[in-house]
Amino acid sequence: MNSLNLAWRNILRNRRRSLLTLAAIGVGSFAIILFGGQVVSTIRGLYTETIRAAGHLQIQQKGHLEFGRANPGRFAIYNYEALVDQLRNDEYLAPRLAVVTPILHVQGVAGNFDAGMSSAFSGQGVVPADQKTMLAWDGLRLGQAPTASPLLPDDPNGGVIGRGLAQLLGLCPALALTDCAQMPPETIADAAPLPTDVAALAEKTASPTAPEKHNGRVGIELLAASPSGAPNVVRMDVLAAERQGVRELDNVLIGLPLPLAQKMVFGAATPAVSSIVVQLKHAGDLEPARTRIQEIVARNGAPLEVLDFHVINPTFDQIIGMFGAIFRFIALLMSIVALFSVANAVNMAVSERVGEIGTLRALGFERRHIRAIFVTEGALLGLVGSIAGSLAAVALATWINRVGVTWTPPGRTAPVALGVDVFGDSRLLLLTVAVTIGLACVSAWLPSRRAARMEIVEALRHA
């Protein structure tokens, strides 16, 4: 008969109350683990999405992140092909690399000039084959299907645009897009009355005409300023219009093959890129890879910097921060519930067993022994409750994962699996149980002190 056994028997003494206490603790642990598991899954899903889109590290000219968009020429990397080769062939990096690929950011005006419509765009020129590999990254082994990449390696003029941009350029009919919004007709109230001939003209220009098709493909003109300031125009065939999760992006985004983008920015001059994207096979290699890349870059003497995806894509940390805050809030609430329910249970146990306390004290049990008895009961409630809650959470998580629910995180269009990865972070289960036991001990402490401080003779009167 050891202390735990005794504590357990005392817990069973008032089954209804103990069950309620265990239920409160269990539900708390259940919620923490289930939500924590979901957060772990979501973070891993977002991580995968982020790494697919932006890689782990990007090499850029110093200042490109802040000023590059407006000065693509000045903040470009010119000898990028040599650098890409150097990285790909580096003894240390080579086995760790998934993709090393150059990209070029470009912005300007996209026009469906046949219809007289144009809109600002923000584009990214990529190597389609590399892009395809990047979008298939699954370094966390989530089994997430590769993200679709509509660019084709053998189509130098084919690009993809945001669904919103397609709408702005009046391309919906031509691209046979079904879910486009209809532009509301201009009403008299909105505009000053026009002479009938002008009104007729306006009607003509406002109603989008299908753009001219080349080889049966829908094309748009892209206009950007070259480093020297002269405008360059290229024609891009629209392979697809893809909905983006953020409206601002949806209205401006264009993805196009790197040579086409380079032609637009540099014309006949030496082509360059904005950034060299490095995607690693394993997340854990990020820091050593950064160090190695910095060495290589420094050897080249160019004023380049190596930025990680946290810097490139700040929403990643913001979303994680938000989930972290919600998780901590839930954990705090559940801790308070556990704290109070254990305190209440132990407090009532002390009140019911005053005579027993007096007896034990008379028999020679010291105050610390009395405290230990009740703290052990509290700790056992915490242990059993949190383990029961954990088991229930693991069971439900397993079920959810088997059923395969998906959701679309903020700012994304691709749905990701709503996994609940309760084993993803080993701290989740261990800490939940450990912290619950700790909290239970803390809440049992005050009532146990009350028990230990009782006057023996007074306590014995209750026997």
Place this chain on the structure above:
Amino acid sequence: MVSATATPAAQLRGIHKHYRLGEVDVPALCGIDLDLPRGVFSVIGGPSGSGKSTLLNLLGCIDAPDAGSVDVDGQAVAALGDTQRTRFRARHVGFVFQNFNLIPVLTAIENVEYPLRLLEDNAPRRRDMARSALIEVGLEGLEDRLPSALSGGQRQRVAVARALAKRPALVLADEPTANLDQATGRGLIDLMRRIQSATGATFVFSSHDPQLIAEADLRVHLVDGRVTAIDTRGGNA
């Protein structure tokens, strides 16, 4: 009958004890001087409210007097701190309570064994001590019963076994028969008496039942917190 050199089992000098009941002072003991000789089966007799329990609590080192000194087994109790006093009780004093005070979730043998862990680290040895104490009080075969499955007399015998298992110098029993019927109560006193002769420990019980009081070797009569008479079997002390 007590040699001058032997320390008494307990010695009370000038004991005063009163309780406060709201605004009222309730005197419980008013100037008690008493020597309890070793190895004697004694009784504190007296009507209800005469101070028997208060006196036994002082002897058992679970309460302190307002004035006067209590020595148990040659130890001045007042000189001990709370923890020391608790350890002193664990080793030297056995208690039998009016309401048996068994731990309800522990079986008979576990109830006897449980306090032994304060003195004996070896679990099998504890078990043996508990088992032989239960045999001593005639409860062989009932070791694994919970208190709720025992009769009142059996429960009180478990309590006696619990008090005796550690072989204390002093065994105190405050009205141990008050919750037992006449015959069972008498049986219990006979049992305690037998064990006392066998072990030579000092037994003190309290009672207001003249028949049971007559069983003791040394009888201390209390009335209103004062000792009115001390007599021994076959003569006065």
